[in-house]
Amino acid sequence: MSLEDRVNALVAPKGALEILSQDEITRLSVGSGSLHDLFRRCALAILNCGSDSDDAAAVMEEFKNFEITIVQQERGVKLQLDNAPSSAFVDGKMISSVREMLFSVLRDIIFTFQEYNLERGLSSASSEKITNVVFELLRNANVFRRIRTPDMVVCWGGHSIARHEYDYTKKVGHELGLRELNICTGCGPGAMKGPMKGAAIAHAKQRITNGVYLGLTEPGIIAAESPNPIVNQLVIMPDIEKRLEAFVRTGHGIVVFPGGAGTAEEILYLLGILMHPENADIPFPLVFTGPKESAAYFEQIHAFLGDVLGEEAQAKYQIVIDDETEVARIMKEGMEEVRQYRKQHHDAFYYNWMLHIPEEFQHPFEPTHEKVRELNLHYDQEKHLLAADLRRAFSTIVAGNVKAQGVQYIKENGPFEIHGDKKLLKKLDALLEAFVKQQRMKLPGSAYVPCYKVITD
Template sequence: MNDIQAGRAGKPATVSARISPAGGLDILSRNEVARLRDASGSGLHALLRRCALAVLTSGNISDDPRSMFEQYPDFDIQVLQQDRGIKIELSHAPAQAFVDGQIIRGINELLVAVVRDIVYVSTQLEQGGFDLDDTVGITHAVFEILRNARILKPHVDPNLVVCWGGHSISRDEYEYTKSVGYQLGLRGMDICTGCGPGAMKGPMKGATIAHAKQRRRNNRYIGITEPGIIAAESPNPIVNQLVIMPDIEKRLEAFVRMAHGIVVFPGGVGTAEEILYLLGILLHPDNAGIPFPLIFTGPKQSAAYFEQIDRFLKLALGEEVAQHYQIIVDDPAAVARAMVKGVDKVRNHRLDTKDAFFFNWALDIPFAFQLPFRPTHEAMRGLALHRARPRHELAADLRRAFSGIVAGNVKEEGVRAIEQHGPFDIDGEPEIMRALDALLQAFVTQQRMKLPGGTAYVPCYRVRAAGKETAPLA
């Protein structure tokens, strides 16, 4: 029986309810249920509670991962084992997830995905089912998580376009992402994003209209996230397949292994991290000749953004890095046509090499790109950001630098570290550091670090060149 509590003392309304999971999760073992209920340090309850609340607040936009629990301090979730299967008990859950006292079907399905992935990954880790000591083992772990989530679809021609971009984008940029998604949808493309708002929602929204016009069924709007970021980027309501990877590195590998092409919209440090991750892989000598369409695009108002990104990439990684991407400004149809052409090349290459359509096994992803990076102050200071290194190795460390800034901005552990010990120091070759500082300052000026209208952004980093701090942020 559902219990609806009105908001009081400035707190939003909540609902307490016991619900039946919608699809995909019928039974759990007693051990799995016990671990989900265990609130001790080794238990999974805190992780379940955090990810579940993010799903229940779908549509909320906040860069502070702690704000959800400030709004819903009494929220709790329990998974109950019953004779006829499991029930999910919600206490003081956000009322926005319900209509007339009944949980919204799509949110119910995403809750099931949360429970499924948390249980599966923890069980595999406990039983030694994942070998995370080498690159082959990590790739197989990524594959197994995606397969368990029923994300991988055999007997389907390549048509999955991954869209990256910022959650904090302007209205013009958001409308443009919808237009690109619409053009991709008209051409039969499915969409995969990081599952949040902004450039992660827009392409899905545009594609839904195009798919409806084409009378296309069984469309996929895949959201791939991880526990550290889900609180700041709650799944948008269009996502119909959600998977929670254990960490950012496995999330990035999942994107790249599943994608038949990637479109990058304007964003901030998270988008720069994604770009450097993919380009570092494509620059690896073992991946020469593997087709991978990559398009940077945005409205004409965003042309300067991609000019800055392009300059930084060429300076840090060499002029030839531009061979791996196209920049198309203010032309959604041209983006879609170029992507279709690129995906055709991917299809032909997979046929020639007998590689799967649903998972890119042939791509070599070095262990350095797979190893989880914990952005401590010491780790951030230790990044080797100089051009004497192989380009793919430099790209890996530049990716880690941006990953650390993301953590300091929006991940709970990173935010706490900055509060306790001050900004991260990022040091390296002077020319790269000056270019990095200019890029980051542009992100701040363009309000790509925080949502427009919020409090002024306070940098969680200091950029240094040979031990000396560069010019301060304007």
């Protein structure tokens, strides 16, 4: 993109956070440190929506002259943008969805820092405290709705998928939308965009004017998976663990499309939770689906889960190939089970309080060589604990693949080494090798250099 394609603009709020304190403005001012850097990085990701790049460092380098400044005025605040991507504007005016999401970023970063100290985190917090933090972040973003029946379907899958897989995600989203179900995704491209696009068309057919397209992301991954413009509610969670908890607390059922390491991480996170004894009776409809060309992908995932977690894990989901209508029917029927269960146990429709999430799934995991070597990837432990460390292993690969901090760490220190039970690791290595061959680790056409070594010798 040439310099002629950059735009300078003064943008007024739309949708969130029109007033800031002097202290908040100071903390987010240019040169103030890490909080401004975080705000700038997330804002650039919003403005760069529609980009094909999944290289966060390359995006930051391309727009190294981009700057964002908070301008305090008598009637509130505005944002001064310098050298912003022109794709966020039409005839010099910012696209409405981009403007909404831009101020959502400002809202979430301010609230998270003020309430929970984003830089310090919640490393010593209890499980209950973290669950309440996730609730408060979502409530501050006005995510919760008064609903008569559960209707939120979370869709997971890769940001870099083949065209036929993307088209299938739209078909599934369309069928879900026709059944008056709403969509939540990780808010990026690929399998995160397709279901929203399909549902939006279906909602228009059903004359639904208040359809929800909820996007949940986090600062470490937003630049590599910029939000798609269909998202009408965007929330920036502090880290991947709170993002994952937000998915399962707000969602009433989950559909999984083909993906790579990030999708495997999400699957292991959810299965690890559902396999915990305290969650044995909680209904949570879960479907793995894709077009017929993706059948082998789910066969590999299914076999891996059976090998490492057993039939108990496999019993938690259904696999439906090339049948978008059946996927939607399963989700719609599952919503009724969820409704009955929550009514019987007096649990909220808008937030799954009863679901028990162990601390192993809640505290942030920032991969280093030492931490990755210490992962307990052995069979001689409870299955939900094995799932937790397998989830961390895939999170490590995601960090090394697309997160700017993780990519830089690999450049400086070399690939992560994954150790553990040799039989288990051979299964893991085979799955990862299949992902590489299917170009599920990076955008198609990009040469993939592994950020990991699975030590199987």
